Structure formats: structure tokens, C-alpha cells
Amino acid sequence: MRNPFRPSNWGWTRGSSPAARVAGERRDLGPDNVAWPVDDLASPGAVSESGALRLTPVFAAGRLLASSVSSLPIQQYRRTGDATMKLPLSSLFRSPSAQGTIDDWLWRAMTSLVYRGNAVGLVMERDWLEYPTRIEWLNPALVYVQDQMPMGERGSFTDPVWTYAGVEIPSYDIVHIPWMTMAGRVWGLSPIAAYAVTVSTGLAAQKFVDDYFRNGGQPPGHFRNTQQTVDQKDAGIIKRRLVQAIRTREPIVYGKDWEYNPITISVAEAQFCETQRLSATQVAAIYGIPPEKIGGETGGSYTYSSPEQRQIEFIQDALLPYLVKLENHLGVQLPRGQYIKFNADALIRVDILTRHSVYEKQRLIGKNNIDEIRALEDEPPLPNGAGQDYTPLPILAGSKIAVPQIRGDRPPQEQGLRLIKTPRGTHG
Template identity: 35%
Template sequence: MSLFFPRRESRAPFAEPEIPRPSAVSSSFARINLSRSEASLQKVAVWSAVDLVCSLVSTLPIDVYEGEGKAQREVDRPRVLVDPAGDGYGVIDWLYQYQMSVLLRGNTYGRVADRDRLGNPTQIVLYHPDEVQGWRDERDGMPRWRVGGRELTADELPDMWHQRAYSVAGRLLGLSPVQHHAMTIGLGLAAARFGQQWFEDGAHPSGMLTNDAALDQKQARTAKDRFMAALRGTREPLVLGQGWKYQAIQVAANESQFLETQRYTAAECARIYGPGMPEILGYETGGSMTYANVEQRSLDLLTYALDRWLVRAEAMFTGLLPPGQYVKLNRGALARTDLLTRYRAHSIALRNRFKVVNEVRGDEDMQPVDWGDVPNEIGPPGPEEADK
């Protein structure tokens, strides 16, 4: 038996992982149903970490290029990178859904709804990850899919679109972070639910009325009813007969809410999505925080938690484009610095001909000027270089 899932999972070697499904008849606060992707988002740390990664990945500027080196040039984004689902919500909404599915279930599924004349996808409609099952056919080793309880036909298989993360050799599907960390997530949710029931007076009695004599069920009920009747609606003093004792049950507020357990599970849930994520979200991890390492947090987030998802998103989008074209997400948009630091960086770039004036003005949301496409002449070193 398990704390969160009543049946112990068993599977044959190399079988696809199944989502654990707890008993539907149990109503105990200690049983948490994580069989649906969104259930894990009840844990604030999971929601915050997933939303942070999804929001950053989906809102970075998308650039499309072809060629390399001096032959590299930027091209217009194709339709699949403007509104991939074709529903009018745009690429930001679609990429957020794609990333959330990967982070919660380790897989993203969709259907290619339209292609261009060369066969490249121009519209992909995403499926809810819990509505899709996939496996490899034992006869030919080819992928087979079931969507919404219906197995796809041979004619439908070429339009099935699948991306995975947390991949393991010998398995078609990627591993699900929610499934594999169900105990940690469930423990945090169970502690929060217990705290809620404590305030609703559903988790404990407020006191005990005892007597040294042996009482049957009817006598105990009568004593309880008379005791409660004496307390309600009157300010009369309470008088107990011979042998009766009343003891109030008092529990410290922090103990009733399992605050230490909730802090621990919150940090652990945030760690699921990358090193440094608990610190980024403000959860206590035992380390001290200074101005220097606060300034370093954004770089740590990009390096250790976010960049791997950006690389995957670039590879995914590149796979949708014609051969020779590729996608780059503009990571520079994450570097939000103060005005003085940003202007010093612009000055260095202009002086060393890394950029021209109109490129800098574009970075600052300013209109271009007629003379701004000519590289600056290399001048004397600025004050920051002269001091070195």
C-alpha cells in the first residue's frame, strides 16, 4: 500500500510507464490524485516553476535565419511560427502549451492539420497530454497511438506529432516529472489540505470529556449532548458531576499547518525543474543571499534551468521549417540591466563596430535615423577602458 496511491504499480520490463491512478472511493485528505496533469499545479511551487519556464520560453523573440557565416541572413517567419495552431491565439499561447505539457508529462502531442506544397507543417493542433497513449508495435517496432480512447488508423499516423523530454533508451515516451515525483508533490498537497481541514474543524476534536466509570455508547452520547447544551447560548458556569474531567486539546499553529513540511516540499518541488529554481522563487534552502548572488540569479536561471528548454524549442521549431532554415530564440531579451549598464554596453558595441546606431536604437525601441546604418569610426578608448 502507498500513502498516495493504494495500489503498487507493476509493469513488465521496458513497458511504457503508466500514470498512477488512486482509488476513487477514498476521500481521505492524505490521498492526492495526480493522474491529471493540472492536479500537480495545486502545489504553488510547481505552478510557479512551470509558469516561469513556460512564460520565459514562450515570450522570447523568435528569429529565423538561413545560411552560415557571412552568408547568414534573417528571413521572414513562416506561418507555422506566427500562429501554429491556426486558432488566432498566436505563437506565444501555442508555445506556452507546448512547454507546459513537456514540463508536466515529459511529452507533447499534436496533429499536423495542414501542410504547405512541400509537405512542411503549417498548422499543428496540440492534444492534452493525458488524452494520448503511445507504444511501439511488437511486430514492426513502429509507434502506435491512441487519442481520446481511439487508436489512430494507418492513414492518420503520418500526421501524429510527438516531442519528448526526459527520454530513456527503449521507451517511446519521455518520463513524466509529476509521476516520478508524485510522493513529494502529494506530500506537500496533503499537508496543505490537512491545514485547511484543521481550520474547518474537520481534523481533530477540540477537547476531551472523560470519566473513570465505564460508559456504553448511549451514556457517552447523552453526556456529550448535555455538556454541549450547557456551553451553547449561555454564560452560566459549567458544573460537572462526580468523576468527570474536561481537557482541552491545544496544538501550536505552526504544527497544525505542518509549516516545516510545506517549506521542505515547496523547495523540493521547485528543484524538479532545475538547479537554483527554489532560490529564484524565494524558497528557503539554507543558504545566505547577498547582493552579488542576487545579481547572478538571472544568469544562473538561464544557464542551469532555462537554456536547455530554449535549445529544445529551437530544435523543435527548426524541424518545422524548410531545409536550410533554422530558428534562434533571442536570449539577450533576458538580460534586463539598468539604464547606465545598458548604455555602456551600447557604447562599447558601437565603438568596436559590433553594431550600428540603428541596431542600438532598435534595442531601445527608438526610430531609426538616416545615417544610422553606417558603422562608427573607431575612436579613442572610453573611460571604462582607459581606467584599465
């Protein structure tokens, strides 16, 4: 196994400590040099990845996108002329990392893309043809790319210089997947940096809620004596007894000259709930996610669409751009003519009647054979290759058959179905 982290490979500077190299090369959030990190999380300039993750919609958006992509099956193909052949997964997609499985590996890539706008991988192992067999995703905070020199020079857009923790890395060992890039730049824009104000507003509302319940926010009520003048010492004793009774939810007993008026939260102070929903809706818009999936609100006709339709729209609007990015950038790591595809249909689950109706039509026109349909239901193939035939059913039957779905309890004529006659002996 090659070790690309050896100093002899990249020429570490003698006498420079790892801590000094990390401190000197920590990558900012975006091209506008948003500070990373700062303690005041409610300030737009202080929004960091760790701070933004404390906002529920931001965490929910990353969790939803990363979990959806990492749960999809990967299929590998070879294109030869007009034909496409399905291949077994290469070792890069069977065991891509020293830690975890393929879904952990994809999860790490997605969180880097979602929160940082860049997924940067380092090729750790290659096969005898020099194709990668293991890629480790690096922390984007420690990656720096020089890409602003004049075009054609070293350190320009066409010849960028990559460093990790202050150590230069050969470009051929870097697998870089940017999310949104500007012309002439290699490093992608971070969504958290670009929309720091939106995130900080949500964090401020969340902080207000915490302060309100932690510090009381406002007095719970007025406890007033209408007949006597109470000095400060007696008032303190009465207040402590009242507060203790309120906290323990015990009855309050007082004389005829006392009256208690509870205070309810004002409408203005209750707006933090609306602010939080607005933040969730805005975060959903940034990532193309349906707002109700991360705590926002959706209006209009979308509210009345079916769950299946909403899932299809989620795949098209939110997941598909990420899937295409991953397919294209990871596909170039394979031999020429080979590529990968994510099976996004695995996320669309329909009821059993609709599912088997689709299977029936697939077999009817010869799109799938019986063994393939059984595999989708996690069932073994038929014995002796009986389920390998792709011949469309009308041709296979060689007799009268109703093309649409047929109910077994009624003859086709009573269901208004058109019968198709095929000559006998045309198959086999």
C-alpha cells in the same frame, strides 16, 4: 485546408463511438502505468495532472516555465556557408494555431512538457513545399504510441505507431517533443508520475491544513467550572455561548468560579508549514528552478547573489534545456539550412546605466550600429540611413579617442585613460 481528422484519412472503425475510443486509448502518466485519475489525491498512485496542479509549487513551476518561454522573442535564420542571415518569421511562427497567438501556442507546448513530459503536435496545414504552416498541440492524455515491438518491426522504437483517441495518425503528421526518454522508448517520462510521492506528500500536507481550519483541528481551549458540577445539558449551552463569543470576537463574561485556558497549536502540528516548504524545494529541484520562486527556501551563497545573477542562473539551469528542445524539434519543420533561436537575453533586465554602458561598448567595437541599438530601446532609426554604419568608433573618428568609457565632465587625461591615435583618412 486539409482536414486530418476526417475518417477517410485515418480509417476510423465504423460503429465505434468517440467516447469508446477515448476511454480505450487514454494515455497513462508514465511507463509504469500510474493510475489516471483517482479521487484520493493524497495517495502517490492517485496523483494526476489535475490533482497535482492543486499543489501550489507544482502550479507555480509550470506557470513560471511556460510564461518565461512563451514571452521570449523568436528569431529565424538561414545558414549559408559561413554566413548567417536573419529572416522574417515564417507563417508557422506568426500564426501557428487556430486558437490564440504564438505565446498561447508555446504555453500549451510547455505545459504538456512540464506536466506530462511530452508535447505532441499534429500538422494541420502545409505550404506548397509540404512544410508545416500550422501545428495543433494534442492532449497527451489521449495520445498513445506503440514503441515496444522488436526493433525494425511496425510498432517498434524505429517505426512507432501513433494513435489519438483511438485513431491512427501517420507518423509524418506528428511533431513529438519528449522531455526525458529512456533507451528504446519514444514516449517521454512524466515528472508527475516519476515523483508522485513528492507531490502526494505536499498534497497531504495541504489537505491537513484545510482539515485543520475547516474542522477546527483541536478545541480552542478549556472552559472549566471549579466550584460546581455541570450536567451535559448546561454544559452544551455554556459551550455554544462560549464558541459564539469566540467567533464574534466579543468579550466573555463569566462568574468567579469559571476559568478559561486557551490552547495554542503544538509544535508537532505546526510542522505542516515546514513540510510545505520542503515540498516546494523538492519540486524546484525536479524542474531546476530556484526554490524561492515557487515558495521553497534557498540557503548558502545563493541568497546573497544579485537579482541579475539569479536570473542568469535560472535561464541556464531551468529554461535553456527546454529552449534547446523546442529549437531543435521545431527547426526541423523548416526548409533545410533554416533554424530558429529564442532570445533568452530578453529576460535579463539591467538598470538603465548598465544597459547604456553595454550599448556604448557594442557601438565602440562595431558590433552593433546605432539603428540596432535604438531598436532595442523601441526608438525609430535615424533618418537617411545615418545609423547604419558598423565601423568601429576609433576607425570612424580618425583621431584621438579613449577606448574605455569616458565621462563628459572630465578630460580623458584626468581619468587615467589611454589615448589611441589612428591615421586620418583611413576610413572612407
